[in-house]
Amino acid sequence: MFAKLLKRIAFELQSLFGRKTLEENLDEEIRLHLEEMVEDLIAGGKSPEEARNAAMREFGNVEGLKEECRDSWGMRFVETLFRHLRIAGRQMIRKKGFTAVVVLTLGLGIGVNTAIYSLAKLVIFQPLSFPNADQLVAIDERTDQISSLGVSYPNFRDWQERQNSFSAIGVSRNGGFSLIGPDSSERINGVRITHEYLEVLKVAPLIGRLFSAEDDHPGAEPTALIGERLWRNRFGAKDSIIGETKNLTGQLYTIIGVLPAIYPIESRDVWTPLGLIADKGVFPDRDNHPGLRAIARIKPGIKLDQARSNLERIAADLAVEYPNTNAGHTVTVESLQDRLYRPSKPPLVALLGASGFLLLIACANVANMQLVSSQGRRHEFGIRVSLGANRRQILGQLVVECLTLGLAGGAAGILIALGSIEWLKTILENVVPRIGETGIDGSALAYAAAMSIASSFLFGLAPLRQAMRLSQKEAISLGSRSSESQQGKKWKAVLIVGEFALTSALLVGAGLMIRTTDNLYKSSPGFQTDQRFTFSWTLSGTEYSEAEKRIQTVERAQEKLNGLPEVSSVSVVNPLPLSGSGNGTVYYVEGTPLPAPGKSRSTERIVISHTYFETTGIRLIAGRLFNDFDKADTQRVAIVDKTFVERNFPNEDPIGKRFINGRGPPSDPKFWKQIVGVVEHVKMRGLSTSTREQMYLPIRQSTPRDYSFVLKTKGDPNKLNNAVRKTLFEIDSSLPVYHLSSFDSLFDDSVSRERLLMQLLGVLAALALLLAAVGIYGVLSYTVGQQQREIGIRMAVGANRGSIRNLILSNGAKLAGAGLTIGFLASLGLSRLLSGMLYGVSTFDGASFGAVVIVLGVVGLIACWLPAHRATRIAPSFALRGD
Amino acid sequence: MTKQKKDRLQGTLELLILSVLSSGPSHGYSIARRIEIISKDALSVQQGSLYPALQRLLKKGWVMARWGVTDTNRKARIYELTKAGKEQINEEVSAWKLFSMGVGAVVKTAKLS
Numbered sequence: 001m002f003a004k005l006l007k008r009i010a011f012e013l014q015s016l017f018g019r020k021t022l023e024e025n026l027d028e029e030i031r032l033h034l035e036e037m038v039e040d041l042i043a044g045g046k047s048p049e050e051a052r053n054a055a056m057r058e059f060g061n062v063e064g065l066k067e068e069c070r071d072s073w074g075m076r077f078v079e080t081l082f083r084h085l086r087i088a089g090r091q092m093i094r095k096k097g098f099t100a101v102v103v104l105t106l107g108l109g110i111g112v113n114t115a116i117y118s119l120a121k122l123v124i125f126q127p128l129s130f131p132n133a134d135q136l137v138a139i140d141e142r143t144d145q146i147s148s149l150g151v152s153y154p155n156f157r158d159w160q161e162r163q164n165s166f167s168a169i170g171v172s173r174n175g176g177f178s179l180i181g182p183d184s185s186e187r188i189n190g191v192r193i194t195h196e197y198l199e200v201l202k203v204a205p206l207i208g209r210l211f212s213a214e215d216d217h218p219g220a221e222p223t224a225l226i227g228e229r230l231w232r233n234r235f236g237a238k239d240s241i242i243g244e245t246k247n248l249t250g251q252l253y254t255i256i257g258v259l260p261a262i263y264p265i266e267s268r269d270v271w272t273p274l275g276l277i278a279d280k281g282v283f284p285d286r287d288n289h290p291g292l293r294a295i296a297r298i299k300p301g302i303k304l305d306q307a308r309s310n311l312e313r314i315a316a317d318l319a320v321e322y323p324n325t326n327a328g329h330t331v332t333v334e335s336l337q338d339r340l341y342r343p344s345k346p347p348l349v350a351l352l353g354a355s356g357f358l359l360l361i362a363c364a365n366v367a368n369m370q371l372v373s374s375q376g377r378r379h380e381f382g383i384r385v386s387l388g389a390n391r392r393q394i395l396g397q398l399v400v401e402c403l404t405l406g407l408a409g410g411a412a413g414i415l416i417a418l419g420s421i422e423w424l425k426t427i428l429e430n431v432v433p434r435i436g437e438t439g440i441d442g443s444a445l446a447y448a449a450a451m452s453i454a455s456s457f458l459f460g461l462a463p464l465r466q467a468m469r470l471s472q473k474e475a476i477s478l479g480s481r482s483s484e485s486q487q488g489k490k491w492k493a494v495l496i497v498g499e500f501a502l503t504s505a506l507l508v509g510a511g512l513m514i515r516t517t518d519n520l521y522k523s524s525p526g527f528q529t530d531q532r533f534t535f536s537w538t539l540s541g542t543e544y545s546e547a548e549k550r551i552q553t554v555e556r557a558q559e560k561l562n563g564l565p566e567v568s569s570v571s572v573v574n575p576l577p578l579s580g581s582g583n584g585t586v587y588y589v590e591g592t593p594l595p596a597p598g599k600s601r602s603t604e605r606i607v608i609s610h611t612y613f614e615t616t617g618i619r620l621i622a623g624r625l626f627n628d629f630d631k632a633d634t635q636r637v638a639i640v641d642k643t644f645v646e647r648n649f650p651n652e653d654p655i656g657k658r659f660i661n662g663r664g665p666p667s668d669p670k671f672w673k674q675i676v677g678v679v680e681h682v683k684m685r686g687l688s689t690s691t692r693e694q695m696y697l698p699i700r701q702s703t704p705r706d707y708s709f710v711l712k713t714k715g716d717p718n719k720l721n722n723a724v725r726k727t728l729f730e731i732d733s734s735l736p737v738y739h740l741s742s743f744d745s746l747f748d749d750s751v752s753r754e755r756l757l758m759q760l761l762g763v764l765a766a767l768a769l770l771l772a773a774v775g776i777y778g779v780l781s782y783t784v785g786q787q788q789r790e791i792g793i794r795m796a797v798g799a800n801r802g803s804i805r806n807l808i809l810s811n812g813a814k815l816a817g818a819g820l821t822i823g824f825l826a827s828l829g830l831s832r833l834l835s836g837m838l839y840g841v842s843t844f845d846g847a848s849f850g851a852v853v854i855v856l857g858v859v860g861l862i863a864c865w866l867p868a869h870r871a872t873r874i875a876p877s878f879a880l881r882g883d
Numbered sequence: 884m885t886k887q888k889k890d891r892l893q894g895t896l897e898l899l900i901l902s903v904l905s906s907g908p909s910h911g912y913s914i915a916r917r918i919e920i921i922s923k924d925a926l927s928v929q930q931g932s933l934y935p936a937l938q939r940l941l942k943k944g945w946v947m948a949r950w951g952v953t954d955t956n957r958k959a960r961i962y963e964l965t966k967a968g969k970e971q972i973n974e975e976v977s978a979w980k981l982f983s984m985g986v987g988a989v990v991k992t993a994k995l996s
Contacts (some may be wrong), residue, residue: 025948029911029960030934036912036957037930060931070934072942 024231026069034059064216080393084400091401092408098373099405102366106409106455108767109362111416112355114448118438119423120348120426123341126434131202131263132297136336137304139169139294139311143328146584146602151294153278154286155318155326159294160196162314165307169296170197177270178540178736179234180247182320186740187538188230188269190248195273198225203265206231208242208257215256216275224253228261230269248272250541263434264340287325287663295336308333327597344432347757350833354509354647354764357502359455361768364502365493365775366409366459370402371491372782373463391695398464406456410448414440417448424760431753462491484831492779493815500819501826503765503772508827510765511760511848512834512841519840520751526682527577528617532743533717534576535724536708537735547632547703553731554699554707558609560727561711566720568711571611572699576708577684578746579739587695588665589648590658590672600663600755603644604684604694607702613639613679615712623655623677625697636670636701639677644693654678673697686750688839710743726800754837773859780812791871801872808871812864820856824849896928896936898979901972904946908963910953911937937962945971982984 034055041051056062092099127133127837139159141149151159163169169192177190195211206228215223224246226235235241253272259265274283282288298307311331318325381394382633418440428435537557539550554572561570575581586600595601610626614620621642630637638659645654658672666672684691699707713720721740728737750753784791791804831843841848903909904916915930940946945968951961964972 025960026934026938030931032957032959033912033930036959059928060929062931065931065934068932069938072938073934 005678013363021747023071026066029401030059030062030066072404081400084397085404087397088401088404092404095373096343098369099408102369102405103408103412104363105362105771106406106452106459107412107416108771109355109359110413110448110451110455111409111420112764112767113359113451114413114417114440114444115420115424116348116351116355116556117447118417118440118444119424119432119435121443122345122434122438123348123432128264128340132300133337134335135167135298136200136392137296137298137307138336138339139296140332141329142332143314143330148332149289149329150292152286152289152325153283153292155315155329156194156292156294158318159311159314162317163310165299165302165310166296167299168200169294170194170200171274171292171294172197173274173290175290176538176738177248177272178250178538178734179270180250180541180734185734185736187536187736189267190270190272191268192272192274192277194275197295198259198271200295201265202297203259203262205257206260207239209257210257211271211273217274218276218279220273220276222251222253223256225259225271226255227259227266227269227271229266231258249538250543263437286322304333304335307663323597328599329533340433343753346833346836347753348432350509350757350759350837351764353830354506354761354832357506358764358768358771359451360458361499361771361775363455363458364499365771365778366405366455367462368495368775370459370463370494370688370780370879371495372695372778395464398460402456402460402464403453406452407411408460409455410452413452414445414448417444427759431756443795462495465491489783492783496776496779497822498820499772499775500816500856501823503768504820504823504856505827505830506761506765506768507852507855508824508848509831509834510758510761511851512831512838512843512845513754513761515841515845516837516839517751517755517758520687520754523687523840525577525679525684525687525747526618529578529743529747531713531717532615533711533713533720533724533740534708534743534746535740536579536738537705537728538706539735540705541734544705546562550703550705551632551700554609557709557728558611560711560731561709563726564720564723564727566713566715566723567711568714569611569615571615571710572609572707573612573710574607574699574704574706574708575684576710576743576746577616577682578686578743578750579708580685582685582691584692585661585695586663587659587661587751588663590660590665592648595662595703601647602692602816603640605661605690605701606684606696607704608696608700612696612710615710618682619680621678621680622653623675625677626696630698631700636673637698638673639679639696640675641679641681641694643681644695645678647693661710674842686753688751688837708739717744722724754839757834757837769855769859771864772856776860777863777866779857780808781870784808784867784871788874790876795872804872805865805868808868809861812860816856816860820853823852894975895979896932897940898975899926899928900933900936900940900962901945901968901975904962904964905969907974908961910951910959910961912959913953914962940968944968944973 035057037055038048038051041054042048046054059065116619128136130136139151140147141151141155143149152172153171156169160169172191172193174189174191176187178185179188193211195213195216198210205225208225208246210225211223213393214220226241231237231241231501242257243254246253247253248270277283282290296307298304308331311333315329315331321327384394389416396699421440425435476529539553544550544553558570558572561567575583583605584602585605586602588595588600608626608631609626613625614622623639626637626639640654648654648659649657654675655677657675658667659675660672679696681691681694683689709724711717711720711724724740725737728735787808794804795801828844835843897930899918900914903914903921909917911928911933915928915933918926918928937946937948940962941948945965947965948960948962951959953959953961
């Protein structure tokens with residue numbers, strides 16, 4: 001059995017590769033056969049000529065027999081394929097224009113799809129690059145009011161002790177460090193972590209070791225891990241870094257290891273053990289959520305739901321044990337991947353959908369072109385049928401032609417994808433995580449190939465179906481202009497309606513995003529960002545441990561910066577609006593009932609110099625600004641925003657009222673803060689994020705180490721970098737100046753997600769509109785051309801030009817109307833994908849829908865009117881004569 | 884010609900070739916001649932149609948071919964049965980006998996005018 005199979009395979013291979021030999025053998029054999037026969041006949045007494053004729057007669061049709069032999073060589077399929085390919089190639093070359101348009105159209109559709117697929121694959125399908133990344137979760141405390149609190153340190157320790165579903169839980173807290181060198185210092189990204197944190201991720205150090213429990217407690221020898229990027233850029237990737245000590249924000253740390261640049265930790269420069277400071281400041285306070293983020297690894301075999309209910313039970317127990325701090329607190333447990341990618345998923349899904357639409361439109365266009373061209377080829381097929389080609393051969397030919405076109409389009413698409421992905425990478429750099437890793441890899445190529453084949457069948461379907469119905473008589477009946485079949489008309493109508501529908505849905509999506517971006521730019525966050533320059537400065541080190549020293553230094557810096565010729569006013573603030581950070585704190589208003597546990601109100605806490613409102617243009621509504629008389633030892637004062645007033649003093653004058661940052665009255669009445677002014681509410685965290693009430697405190701009474709400066713400038717704020725650096729260097733050269741930027745560009749960054757989505761959807765919609773316009777025009781003008789004879793007859797019997805034009809226009813309008821209706825219905829559903837990203841627009845936005853109707857209406861009108869106009873200009877006699 | 888009918892005719896020609904080759908290797912022309920001679924010219928095979936049949940037999944692996952020299956010292960492609968071909972021949976012959984017996988039995992009942 002096996003041997004037989006081998007023999008069979010050997011024969012097939014010989015057929016395939018030894019084709020020439022087989023052919024030669026057969027020729028030679030037949031020649032020898034005839035020769036022998038002729039000789040025999042001559043020997044039997046015939047003349048050579050008679051003998052040859054008789055032999056030929058006896059032998060039969062040589063070519064026919066040879067063909068029959070070839071059949072049995074099993075070469076038919078490959079040979080047929082090659083023949084089809086040859087013909088397809090000839091067709092493509094002969095119809096250069098047609099081929100170019102088809103390949104370009106498909107290339108556009110496939111290319112855009114492949115590029116966006118490559119992006120989406122990363123975010124939607126690719127797991128994080130840690131071992132068993134599906135076991136990783138992010139954990140958050142939450143209350144009814146605040147969806148994501150982080151975790152307080154004592155709660156985290158209790159979770160750790162009581163849980164039985166996780167192999168490890170760790171927490172981290174972001175914060176910058178100043179890396180202080182002998183001659184200069186720089187600001188680096190840092191993060192404090194418990195030693196379990198890296199155990200959760202199961203990340204191995206490039207060199208050195210990770211933290212252990214001995215490094216992670218108060219009083220331990222200070223140690224630090226550094227990131228690969230810092231290691232390479234700053235320390236020359238030397239192994240000798242291990243064991244060196246570095247000055248981080250005034251304290252010496254021993255470097256014990258280097259961590260690889262793996263998302264999401266690749267952007268970190270340094271890690272230090274949280275345990276070193278766990279007994280200090282806010283950490284021992286169960287009530288305080290100091291920006292600690294918890295991650296954990298679920299034990300193998302335990303489901304996410306089980307782990308979640310485990311922690312929920314613990315949180316419920318803690319709420320009973322510590323009602324003052326934990327009442328109303330529960331936990332969120334979700335996959336780490338979901339947590340990290342959630343913000344970039346909806347825009348990518350929207351883009352993936354939009355690019356799918358674009359491809360469908362491209363296919364519809366090509367299908368149209370194919371229909372038109374196959375109409376012209378009916379004659380050719382008819383002749384081939386009458387010459388003995390069977391339907392299968394013709395269908396095979398068409399399939400091969402479609403596939404060839406589709407694959408050529410796919411190849412063009414890959415080129416387009418390669419180009420556009422580089423562009424996408426540059427514009428989406430800060431929006432989509434890990435985008436640097438994106439590229440056209442094997443799976444993207446496979447995706448492109450699948451798209452090509454799928455679209456080949458999509459656009460080939462119509463002409464194929466037509467060819468199937470091809471009857472010989474119909475096909476060769478002369479007059480290639482014979483009115484087309486009902487079937488063909490139906491297809492064209494479907495395609496036109498489809499193109500209108502797809503394009504209108506895409507345009508609506510783009511329109512909604514354009515309106516969103518427009519709204520974002522038009523609506524003010526409540527402060528002015530133009531002609532403003534900002535940067536940050538941290539007063540680190542023991543030298544600045546006294547508040548008085550910090551105030552002096554910051555005031556001196558403000559004074560010197562104010563002396564710069566380009567600067568008209570200077571102020572400091574912490575935290576800087578739009579910088580992504582914020583401080584929430586609870587408060588209690590004097591004279592109000594004590595809030596139930598977990599029901600305290602909270603407010604944004606912003607520390608400012610008294611010039612802040614002037615430099616940022618935030619309007620004072622009532623009372624006064626801070627001034628030089630508000631000092632560390634005078635009455636504590638605060639300025640609150642309108643929201644604070646509306647919430648706490650709806651019908652009262654807020655000026656002079658007192659409150660405290662805490663859950664009840666202070667131990668000493670001097671801690672009450674008195675409200676001296678009211679300002680407008682501002683959108684600190686960006687336009688699309690709503691914020692709670694806001695409270696401003698003067699830096700003299702509440703003195704942080706981190707400051708952001710806001711400078712109002714006279715000229716271009718982008719030119720201030722050097723002057724600012726120089727000025728602050730003169731004050732203290734060891735303090736790093738960082739995050740220098742114009743305030744405008746911070747604002748741009750805050751709306752970048754919406755802006756980019758608008759741009760990308762806009763590009764896709766523009767391409768779609770272009771394709772659709774070309775496609776609709778092409779079909780309509782062809783259809784009108786087909787109706788030439790009919791138009792001629794109508795005109796001959798007295799129809800005037802106007803009525804004919806109206807007929808054509810109304811036909812087109814019907815199709816366009818149907819398309820728009822379907823498109824709008826579809827976009828009502830689809831724009832829900834965008835709903836989370838819209839600002840100031842509802843998913844049913846009249847303006848967007850109206851604009852789409854107008855744009856597509858105009859496109860449709862032109863596409864109908866031009867051919868209609870042309871048709872009616874032709875003399876009836878000419879039209880009737882036809883060909 | 885329907886496929887079935889064609890198949891049976893082809894099968895018959897193949898059986899004739901196999902039978903001739905069972906008595907020893909031979910080349911195309913001599914196979915054709917021997918079919919004519921043995922059947923006493925009753926089966927006049929169009930000589931050319933031998934070749935497609937031979938190709939099919941090659942493909943089935945029942946015969947093999949090599950270039951050689953005939954008894955009369957002519958250059959020719961010599962065909963001979965393979966082991967599989969020899970095994971096959973018994974099967975084919977008994978199948979044929981069954982078939983012709985069947986046909987014969989039916990034909991015998993025909994009333995000759």
